[in-house]
Amino acid sequence: MEVEELKQYQQENDCPIPNGMLMIIGGGKEREAILKDFVDLIKIEHPVIELITTAGSVDVVDTYEEYKGILQKHIPCTVNHLHHDRREDIRAEETEARVKAADAVFIAGGDQLKLTSIYGGTGVLFLLKYRYIYEGLLVGGTSAGAMVLSTPMIFAGTGADEMIAGKVKITTGFEFLRDVCIDTHFVARGRVTRLAQVVATNLSTIGWGIEEDTAVVVENGVDARVVGKGVVLVIDGKESFGNNITEFDKHQAISIRNLKLSILAKGEKFDIHQMNPPHK
Numbered sequence: 001m002e003v004e005e006l007k008q009y010q011q012e013n014d015c016p017i018p019n020g021m022l023m024i025i026g027g028g029k030e031r032e033a034i035l036k037d038f039v040d041l042i043k044i045e046h047p048v049i050e051l052i053t054t055a056g057s058v059d060v061v062d063t064y065e066e067y068k069g070i071l072q073k074h075i076p077c078t079v080n081h082l083h084h085d086r087r088e089d090i091r092a093e094e095t096e097a098r099v100k101a102a103d104a105v106f107i108a109g110g111d112q113l114k115l116t117s118i119y120g121g122t123g124v125l126f127l128l129k130y131r132y133i134y135e136g137l138l139v140g141g142t143s144a145g146a147m148v149l150s151t152p153m154i155f156a157g158t159g160a161d162e163m164i165a166g167k168v169k170i171t172t173g174f175e176f177l178r179d180v181c182i183d184t185h186f187v188a189r190g191r192v193t194r195l196a197q198v199v200a201t202n203l204s205t206i207g208w209g210i211e212e213d214t215a216v217v218v219e220n221g222v223d224a225r226v227v228g229k230g231v232v233l234v235i236d237g238k239e240s241f242g243n244n245i246t247e248f249d250k251h252q253a254i255s256i257r258n259l260k261l262s263i264l265a266k267g268e269k270f271d272i273h274q275m276n277p278p279h280k
Contacts, residue, residue: 020132027143028212047103055110109143113155150177162194166248199237207235236260
């Protein structure tokens with residue numbers, strides 16, 4: 001299908017264009033500059049920011065204090081702390097009220113599967129997505145907090161497993177973006193093969209490999225740009241052929257031919273091509 005024909009189909013659907021923005025960060029410990037980019041996206045005075053550290057399991061109070069200090073250095077704001085270690089610990093009425101009152105939400109790193117297993121199917125996640133779509137909520141995330149924002153979402157498969165067909169494990173993420181798989185710490189940890197495996201499982205999926213201290217900012221649901229000091233690798237498999245991903249029971253190395261790879265630095269802009277008709 002040609003690009004213009006595809007756009008025509010997309011324009012005919014009645015799905016809303018998100019009013020909010022996403023900032024998807026590739027992790028890293030030099031947080032000062034990239035968090036300055038995050039607060040620069042907030043256009044109101046004295047905003048309320050909810051910082052979610054649920055993906056973490058140790059030192060979460062220290063994580064909160066570190067982020068709070070950096071954010072308040074760059075903008076006068078209130079930074080609240082949300083953390084849940086178990087789904088049953090969510091006090092729904094209180095937590096949902098805080099999400100309703102927030103001007104921005106930031107999800108710190110850790111374990112992305114912990115995030116989906118605790119918040120999936122809750123009113124908290126529903127409100128996050130509703131407010132992002134209809135009320136202009138800014139949602140940011142780093143490392144695991146970035147990977148969880150899309151579907152499909154990687155939750156396991158590192159080291160030697162990255163090279164073996166079928167050893168990279170994926171599930172459904174929070175679905176702020178669909179048909180986009182996000183991987184983080186990308187250049188530092190050499191994760192090209194891991195992300196390519198996910199693309200090979202369904203070639204309508206686009207892979208984003210985001211390096212540390214680097215981010216993708218998404219507006220209108222489809223307009224993306226790169227910020228930060230590193231690069232973003234975009235893997236497109238629509239013209240690919242000849243992969244052996246279906247032979248996952250043979251414990252053999254993955255083969256994938258004819259992937260398209262783009263390497264994008266700060267200031268580069270790109271569209272998020274949607275091969276599936278958007279739907280509610």
